[in-house]
Amino acid sequence: MKWVKDRTGRFAKRPHYLPEELDSRCEATISAFLKNRHDSTEFPISTDDLTILLEQNANTLDLYAEPSGLGVDVEGVTDFYSSRKPDVRINKRLTEDVRLENRLRTTLTHELGHVLLHGFMFDGVMRQDSLFDATEKAESNQCKRATMLTTSETDWMEWQAGFACGAYLMPITALTRAVQQFIQKEGVHGPTIFLQTDTGTALVDEVVKAFSVSRDAAKVRLLQRGFLAESAEVGSLF
Ligand SMILES: [Zn+2]
Numbered sequence: 001m002k003w004v005k006d007r008t009g010r011f012a013k014r015p016h017y018l019p020e021e022l023d024s025r026c027e028a029t030i031s032a033f034l035k036n037r038h039d040s041t042e043f044p045i046s047t048d049d050l051t052i053l054l055e056q057n058a059n060t061l062d063l064y065a066e067p068s069g070l071g072v073d074v075e076g077v078t079d080f081y082s083s084r085k086p087d088v089r090i091n092k093r094l095t096e097d098v099r100l101e102n103r104l105r106t107t108l109t110h111e112l113g114h115v116l117l118h119g120f121m122f123d124g125v126m127r128q129d130s131l132f133d134a135t136e137k138a139e140s141n142q143c144k145r146a147t148m149l150t151t152s153e154t155d156w157m158e159w160q161a162g163f164a165c166g167a168y169l170m171p172i173t174a175l176t177r178a179v180q181q182f183i184q185k186e187g188v189h190g191p192t193i194f195l196q197t198d199t200g201t202a203l204v205d206e207v208v209k210a211f212s213v214s215r216d217a218a219k220v221r222l223l224q225r226g227f228l229a230e231s232a233e234v235g236s237l238f
Pocket residue numbers: 110114141142143144157158161
């Protein structure tokens with residue numbers, strides 16, 4: 001991790017991580033949690049486990065936040081404080097509707113990314129009008145569906161939380177193993193699997209099944225880590 005200028009103007013400087021650094025941090029979090037809780041690391045991670053992991057790291061977790069109190073299209077919110085761990089609120093539609101479970105899993109891990117990667121940025125940050133109240137909320141970060149998985153890197157907090165979401169749900173070692181098994185099973189030749197092909201579709205299906213994620217989450221993760229390539233690009237698998 002290195003510190004770079006924050007072009008959003010929120011902070012004087014902000015942390016920049018290489019994808020490999022985020023992968024290894026997120027995998028360490030998931031592995032330690034699963035080993036401690038189940039004495040083994042198996043995928044997909046259950047939604048209960050994701051909820052417990054987020055509860056352990058946040059100050060409070062509200063899984064039944066009223067949509068009207070969150071803002072249009074907001075699925076999750078992380079409220080940062082200057083002197084304690086963040087509070088997380090999840091839109092209750094995701095918790096109550098079983099058909100939205102993948103979106104719930106995405107949102108839980110996206111907010112976990114904010115809590116673990118960004119909570120420390122607000123330590124000691126106080127609003128100018130409340131210098132003497134250390135429990136004052138420093139910032140309320142609203143996360144919308146459209147940018148839950150990925151967004152422009154300029155919006156670095158959202159981008160990092162989106163990347164972390166994929167890295168928690170599909171940790172790099174397990175993902176690499178799943179891709180290698182797929183290649184052997186399917187007898188794939190050549191260095192690149194393209195997204196817009198039957199093989200690309202089959203790989204996305206495999207990852208969706210292995211990690212209980214949405215197709216969008218699987219696609220974004222496979223593209224980000226170079227296991228899949230957009231048809232116009234040339235990339236290598238490993
Ligand atoms: Zn976010």
